Amino acid sequence: DPVYLNGRFLPLAEAGISPLDRGFLYGDGVYEVIPVYSRRAFRIDEHLQRLQATLDGIQMANPLSAEAWQAVVLKLIETAPWDDQSIYLQVTRGADDKRDHAFPPASVPPTAFAFSSPLVTTPAAVRAKGVAAITVPDLRWSRCDLKVVSLLANVLARQQAVAQGCAEALLIRDGLMKEGAASNIFIVKDGVLIAPPKTHLMLPGITYDVILELATAHQQPLAVREITETELRAADEVWMTSSTKEILAITTLDGNPIGNGRPGPYGEQMWQWYQDFKN
């Protein structure tokens, strides 16, 4: 299956970039992950808007217009063998002929890369049981609202979870739970869905927005406010959400059950609404 690199579609094995690429040297780049259902990209406009917002946030020009990105994504979707896909986009500040932290001259073109992989949905048996998570200190920088490829703190947090047989690490900063290593986190308490607010310390998830829309459309009690670590542990339900995981119940936290230790009814309802909505 061909991948997209700097204006061309070519086999992955032939897609090469310079070892001086600033994505490689500095993690100086941005990315997006777009889910595709039955060969239709889900919420692509919103993903491309977030890509633009992240590029603006790090003063990088977008190498492609929204229309051009749409065409790239469409072509990847058409040529991939899978109906349900995950499209990955990445833009870096390109490769200069010398290493310097400051931006390269304007003559250096950015690197733009995109490829498709199969969207692996969570097996029903895993969803029925829920997954385990741990809490870890949030060691990231202060612009977590930008979807940048400098992901070392997220990588180390997720690896710590996996090493303990868990699916996700929940990031705690100043006593507040911000999000997961690669997901947004919601809690339910006494029938109220609670979502952390969009600040510089959380990625504004596209799935997060869909869930707030669905809760509102179904007239569910909803609170968007900070969640303390104490509230997190006392929640009736905890969910992780992302473009690839959709909505997944966290039923164990640091070895202790959340609620009765089983996925709750609200999460199952929201998962069903999401299935109906995405198709």
Ligand code: PDD
């Ligand atoms: N991660 N928070 C973080 C830190 C994330 O990395 C992600 C997504 C989310 C959820 O955002 P969305 O609903 O737009 O997927 C929240 C992607 C899937 C990834 O890094 O692979």
